[in-house]
Amino acid sequence: MSDQLEFRVAIREAIIEEMERDDSVVFFGEDIAAEQGGVFAVTPGVQEKFDPTRVFDTPISELAITGAAFGAAVTGLRPIIEIMFGDFMGLSMDSLVNQSAKYWYLSNEQRSVPMVVRSAVGGGGRFGAIHSQTHATWFQGVPGLKIVFPSSPAEAKGLLKASIRDENPVIFLEHKRLYSVKGPAPAPDSVIPLGRANVARPGRDLTIVSVGKGVPDALGAAEQLAEQDGIEAEVIDLRTLRPLDLDTVLESVARTNRLLAVEEGPATGGWASGLLGRVAEQGLHDLDDTWLLTTGELPIPYSPTLEDAFIPDADAIASAVRERAGVVATR
């Protein structure tokens, strides 16, 4: 179907369109310009379209890649970099947390840092503990950074275009299990503003909040619950974890009175537990119940049986709702 867009192609199109639109956008990382276009084949063919000074492969040097992106961003370029796996962001942290995130403030707003740091994240690929993490929460508490985590091909394209046009450092997460997903193509030039959550499915009985792959999982669970249990779940796609669109969540909870946050990561120190805290602080009067579905407090296992049991999916979300909120079921 011609109107169906694959997630990895959506990313590729956003990069190409923004590089065509603005000569100051450059793109570099490990293997991104090579024929295959990176280990997840996201960017094949991009280099052929542009001058090699704008799209190029780098050494395997995350400190240098991220630090150079920062230095380039404060002197006139708008770099998009790929840090291949989100797990490698540990090496990028000094540059992002201590340099990029603080520059706008420390400089007394002399200059901002327009850069995008793309990475593949998430489990389910049998990559083991150190190629499967989701680094969003490592950065969520750092003022000055934006964190974007798209849930579908159309969302990925619109959010990446907005990220590239943004004047601030943006950490952009691409879930590995979404790369081959196809979905409706967005309207040409569709740009999704950063910092606004999306109500992906309206519902009256409870609110399920997630981000990235958690959104299609929640939508799958919502369909099950509607068909099998008569439960109408509202699904909110946060889209960005910083800034956090708390208002959209509070507005939903005011109607549904029940809130489930689904995170592919541990509960302690996670974005979901933080969100529940904020909702309790500001919307306790609207809450009848709120809870989390997360992973265990352990590294992500390798073996398929262990990994599948470790990571929440649509069935796990539906089960969690039935178990906890079965009282609203009208089966």
Add this chain to the structure above:
Amino acid sequence: MTVDQQPATEAPAAYLERYGQMLLIRLFETEMQRLFLKGEVHGTTHLCAGQEAVPVGVCSALEPDDYLAGTYRGHGHALAKGTDPDALLAEMLGRATGVCGGRAGSMNVIDVEHGLVGCFGIVGGSIAAATGAALSAKGQRRVAVAMFGDGATNQGYFHECLNFAKVLALPAVYVCENNFYGEFTPMLKVTAGGDIASRAAAYGIPARTVDGNDLWAVREAALEAVERARQGDGPTLLECQTYRHHGHSKADPAKYRPPEEVEQWLARDPLNVAKARFADLGISEQELSETEEAVKARMERAVQAALAAPYPDPAEDHPTEFAS
């Protein structure tokens, strides 16, 4: 060295001006020391007295729109690159008129207007910042310079960025201010190979070991490196050997340094090394004295202005998390 051997690219008046810049940095650091003890400078600060010839010599080889990334021992980096002394001193005192409005402090100065990409509080940060600035500079026919200490050459940033800059032929100049101590620890005790310059060979990068207390020597080496960068011939590493007159930071009396070593280096104070050449250059005692008086008056004005400036008012401060 006689005058004839020195790079004949400037008139004697220009050298007098460079000497004035070094003296300004020295006086700035003297004031920092005094104001710190009076409680006007907060937290900590890292003085560069004794190292003035390196930033002044390097910046004398740059155009105003070239980029420089400095370190937390960066007051000299900022002043040499053109930051207004009033604005820099006010920043040190946390005043609203500071170059960063009092938000940055001694270790994190940023002055975009003068090409100071920033001063970086974590060892090695300047190396990556300048490498990135060199990516921009390549298309702008500019040059980017990283200033860093000997300690930074044991960080990943140093090795990753030198390799990165070489394979991309970036117009970068890496200037190591080797003052022979990383914080409190002797450089030789923690640096394999015993010198910095020879590390460049591993990356195929040209390098020079320079007398970092000799303004002329630094300038000549910097001119060559900057020209190489501007011609598209890639990065250079300069190891400028120098010495800090003070300890690492305000918490450090530097008692770990042998007195005879300190004496030897004090005898080679970069200000005196420069002054010793003035007779040969035809610069009179009176011209020197006039320059010194003018610099002292300039510093005095900066001190008065900074002390008179208001602190930022939290009620009137409306920062935004994000640029729009």
